[in-house]
Amino acid sequence: MTQSINSSNITPITISNNLFMCGKDQWAPKGVCYQPTDFVDPISDNNLTVIQNLLKTTTTYGFTNMKINAIRVYQVDPTKDHTKVMNALAAAGIYVLVGAVDHTTVHDGPTIYNARLKAVADEFCKYQNVLGFSIGNETIDPGAKGQNPGYDIPNKIRAGAKYLKAYMAKNCPRVVPVTAALRDDPDFTIPAAKAYMCGDPSERLDFLGYNCERWAGGTLAAKVGAYYTLTKAFEGANPVPITFTEMGSNPRAVSPRTWEQVDYLYGGTKLTPQSGSGSPINMADVVSGGFAFRYYERNAGWGMLTTSGDEIPNHGANSIITEYSKITSFSSTGNTMGTAPCDKNNPYVKGSAIPSSGLPTAVKVTLTNSITNPASGRNIKFNYTSNLNAANPTWIEAVAIKANGPKTTFTFPKGTNGISMIYEVDSKWNQGCQLSGQALLQLADGDTIEGNWMSPDGNGNCAIS
Structure with a gap:
């Protein structure tokens, strides 16, 4: 008799160089951000009925019909049981990117921070369909004028990653991949991303999360060009996978939201620079999928559905189903960097500002x-x-x-x-x-x-x- 799939026997997602793997097959998240209420655990077992309903094929905009294979949740309660919900998600082939921080973050100091990471690992590392632990979300927020660059943050996050990996190696059935999500403020977060991905695998992030809302207004060429510029910025510095932990534009600003970027993100069509001068590149060689932001509307305009599960016109619920349905396999050419050296001239590596006199020559x-x-x-x-x-x-x-x-x-x-x-x-x-x-x-x-x-x-x- 065929054994049913659950959270203890589903094939876990692993990492090979800068690609995600599911067994011998390449994998990438076709995901959605799912956090109905801030700081309220959405996947504890008291939510089983809700999750089961979202997995029914009769639920028009449910997880199954949306063709997703992953969800991102931002906050969980490690004192609660999650076995029934994780089993239900596993049976549907859905993996979970678990937010390991809540009100407790890296800013609270290593003792409190590490205790929170340990508590989340103790509850969740036994589930094979945990894609990863996100130990920070947009922790670097420079401000409109860059007044808060947060140069010290990557080293603190890396210290947390090192602690958590070492703890899981001794106390868990497997070492769950560790990540953190950066906001897209490129003058700051591109060098920060490189600091997160460089150096010793015992303390670098296992994969990088990037919250990307670049596919916004303007012509198609401008949107593709924005993705091209970002992808080129990561090339040669990404020994680990990069995934868009948030993606999409705000439908209040750009309507209708059509999710046409999915084709480019998963490698269906190559990226070209807006200027037209430059070789096309396959985005999927550098970025591995992403999570549509977001499932439910939360008064800011990003949600695809009302809290009762109804489509919000022009917010992209039907479009994401159409676009995700086209992605039935994953194929790209990863790199074989292994590691990337840490640049001592990167302030996010050094942990403090590095004086610059500007352009060295005209x-x-x-x-x-x-x-x-x-x-x-x-x-x-x-x-x-x-x-x-x-x-x-x-x-x-x-x-x-x-x-x-x-x-x-x-x-x-x-x-x-x-x-x-x-x-x-x-x-x-x-x-x-x-x-x-x-x-x-x-x-x-x-x-x-x-x-x-x-x-x-x-x-x-x-x-x-």
């Missing part, structure tokens, strides 16, 4: 006005400064380019440590994109900087090609 680049939405374009300006970290930086205009205007060249002087692109709407100037820190220092003669709006909130890195 750099001559091409500047473009790539705003094509609306079709009439927008007037833009590129400004630069050499005192970005001052209370009131002095910005100097480099060039102004009219709507749909031609490319122009400019030489940014030695010492430039900030470049900003602003665009005009109704006689007001708005932030569109910027370059500073490590992203700025990568500039070289002959590069092209694209003037366009970049997520998040116009503070993303300007695209360089």
Whole structure:
């Protein structure tokens, strides 16, 4: 007689280089973020009836019909039993990314933090369908002006990861992969991501979570270009898997939400830079799937369904079913890096700011006005400064380019440590994109900087090609 699948005998997800594996087969999360109420455990056994209903094929927008293979939960109660719910999810082939922190976070110090991690591991490490433990969520939040870069946080998270892995090796049936989720604030979180993934496997993250809302407004070329820029930023620094622990745009800002990015994320169509200059890349070689944000609406506009399970028009419930249904297997070419060295010049590795005098030499680049939405374009300006970290930086205009205007060249002087692109709407100037820190220092003669709006909130890195 065939044995039924449950949380004790389902094949666990493992990691091979920068890919997830389910046995001998490649795997990636086709997931959804599921946390109906903050700080209330949604998968303890008192929720069994709710979960069973979500798994029924008669539930139009339930987990089974949504074609998901994973859920992300943010907070759990380790004092409760989870066996019945984890068994039900396992029988449906669903894995769980378990949030191991709640009100207790890394900011509470190692004694309290590690005690929380231990408690969650004690309850959940016995379940084979635990995809991983997330030991931090957007812990680095630099602020609009980067006033809180959080350079010390990755080393504290890594210390927690090292403790948790060592504890599980002695006390659990298996060592569950450990991760943390970063917000998409690239000038800060790309170097932070590299700090999380580098060095000794005993303390680095086993995979990286990245909360990505880049697929937002603009043309399809701009959206694909935003994914291209992010993927290129991770290339060569990812010895472990990277997954989008949150993905999608807010339907209140971009409607309807169609989830067309799924095709690119899982490698159906290759990414190309917005400028059209650059070789196409397979995103699935670098990023392994993700979790749609989010299942239920929570008053902020992100949810696909009401709390009663009804579709919210244009929020993407039908679209995610359509797009996830197309993904029936996973195939990409991972890397064989094994490890990545930790860059001592990365402030997130060092744990503190590293003084920078800006560009070491003058750099001559091409500047473009790539705003094509609306079709009439927008007037833009590129400004630069050499005192970005001052209370009131002095910005100097480099060039102004009219709507749909031609490319122009400019030489940014030695010492430039900030470049900003602003665009005009109704006689007001708005932030569109910027370059500073490590992203700025990568500039070289002959590069092209694209003037366009970049997520998040116009503070993303300007695209360089």
